[in-house]
Amino acid sequence: MNTATAFADFRSYPLISALTAVQALADRVQVQWADGRSSPFHHQWLRDNCPCSHCVYSVTREQVLEIVDVAEDLAPASSRIDAQGCLSIDWQDGHLSRFDPGWLRAHAYDDESRAERRARRPQSQLWDSRLQLPVFEYQALMEDPQALLQWLLAVRDIGLTQVRGVPTEPGSLAQVAKRISFIRESNFGVLFNVQSKADADSNAYTAFNLPLHTDLPTRELQPGLQFLHCLVNDAEGGESIFVDGFAIADALRREDPEAFRALCEIPVEFRNKDRHSDYRCLAPVIALNAVGEVAEIRMANFLRGPFEASVDDMPRLYRAYRRFIAMTREPRFRLTRRLNPGELWCFDNRRTLHARNAFDPASGARHFQGCYIDRDELLSRILVLQR
The missing domain is CATH 3.60.130.10 (Clavaminate synthase-like)
Incomplete structure (x- = not known):
C-alpha cells in the first residue's frame, strides 16, 4: 500500500513494514510490526489523527475535528488489522478510524521510530575556506x-x-x-x-x-x-x-x-x-x-x-x-x-x-x-x- 487517499495528507508513505498484531491496553493500542518493532498509540492520539472524511476535509486535507469535542476517556470497542493491512479502530461512540500502515509507521512515536526520524532530518553541512562551491x-x-x-x-x-x-x-x-x-x-x-x-x-x-x-x-x-x-x-x-x-x-x-x-x-x-x-x-x-x-x-x-x-x-x-x-x-x-x-x-x-x-x-x-x-x-x- 502506498497511496495518498488512505490518510489526511498529500504525500505518499511507502509500506516499510506490515502490521502483524494489535494489543488493547488500558490507555493505548500496542501494535507489532513484521520487522519486530513495537509501537504504542494512545487512544487520544489515534482519535485525534483519524483521517476519515468526517474528521478531515478531503479537498484541503485539513483537520475538521477538534480533540476537545471527543470524550477524554474515549476508548476503542475493538481494534484489529483489516483485510487491507490497515489498523481499524471501532470507538465506543460508534466512530470508525482506519489507519494506513505506511502513514502509521511514519508517525509512530516509540523511541526507536523517533530516533529514526531524527537521524533522517536534513543536516547542515558546515564549511570553511576549503568549500567546493556548488x-x-x-x-x-x-x-x-x-x-x-x-x-x-x-x-x-x-x-x-x-x-x-x-x-x-x-x-x-x-x-x-x-x-x-x-x-x-x-x-x-x-x-x-x-x-x-x-x-x-x-x-x-x-x-x-x-x-x-x-x-x-x-x-x-x-x-x-x-x-x-x-x-x-x-x-x-x-x-x-x-x-x-x-x-x-x-x-x-x-x-x-x-x-x-x-x-x-x-x-x-x-x-x-x-x-x-x-x-x-x-x-x-x-x-x-x-x-x-x-x-x-x-x-x-x-x-x-x-x-x-x-x-x-x-x-x-x-x-x-x-x-x-x-x-x-x-x-x-x-x-x-x-x-x-x-x-x-x-x-x-x-x-x-x-x-x-x-x-x-x-x-x-x-x-x-x-x-x-x-x-x-x-x-x-x-x-x-x-x-
Whole structure:
C-alpha cells in the first residue's frame, strides 16, 4: 500500500513494514510490526489523527475535528488489522478510524521510530575556506525539476550556491527566484539595485567595503534566502566574501562555550533608519531551535544600536561579540570570489554572512541586482518537488 487517499495528507508513505498484531491496553493500542518493532498509540492520539472524511476535509486535507469535542476517556470497542493491512479502530461512540500502515509507521512515536526520524532530518553541512562551491546552470534550473531540486537541497544544506549562465538583462533575476516561490518585498523594493550612488540609503549602495553581515537583521524575521545577480562588473575590487555562520557558531561553542552562551542569551538591538523608515529588532546574535541546534545568525555591525545589558552582562556581551567578529575574520572560515556577469549568488541569509571588498567606481561600472525569498518557501518547494 502506498497511496495518498488512505490518510489526511498529500504525500505518499511507502509500506516499510506490515502490521502483524494489535494489543488493547488500558490507555493505548500496542501494535507489532513484521520487522519486530513495537509501537504504542494512545487512544487520544489515534482519535485525534483519524483521517476519515468526517474528521478531515478531503479537498484541503485539513483537520475538521477538534480533540476537545471527543470524550477524554474515549476508548476503542475493538481494534484489529483489516483485510487491507490497515489498523481499524471501532470507538465506543460508534466512530470508525482506519489507519494506513505506511502513514502509521511514519508517525509512530516509540523511541526507536523517533530516533529514526531524527537521524533522517536534513543536516547542515558546515564549511570553511576549503568549500567546493556548488555551481548550477541557469538553463537546467529553468527546465529540469530534478536539477532544480538538487540546487535547492544545496541551498538548504550548505547555505551558499552559485548559478551561472543567467541572462544579464535587468530583471532576469526574478525568473530564477520565482522557480522557488514569490519574492519577498522590502523597503528596498522587490528587486533592488546594488550600485554606488550619492544619495545612498544603505552602505550597500556605496563603493566602500561592507563587513560580514546578514541582511535585514532589523526585521523580526530576517529574509531566508538572498540572491545577488551580476549584470556588469568592470570595476576593480568588490570581491564577495562569505563565511558559514553556523560553522563559526559551532567552533565558538566548542572553543569558548561561555561566549557562545552569551550570544544566545543576551539580546542585541539592530536598527535600520532612513528618511522614510525606522526598523528595529531586539534579538540574540545566535538563535537556537527547539532542540538546541543553531538555527539563525543575526549580525550587521553597521546596523547595530548601543548595547543595552545589565551591568554584570555588559563585559560578558562585549567579550563574546568581539570574539565572534574576530572569528569571521579568520582565514580558515573565509571564502572569497569575484562574481562575473551572468552569475548569481543564492545563499541562506540567516546562516551565511556575506561581505564585499571596496571597489573603485572610477575604474568601471558595477551593477548587481538582488532579492529575497523566505526560508519557508525554499523548504516547501523542496517537499513538493520530492513528493
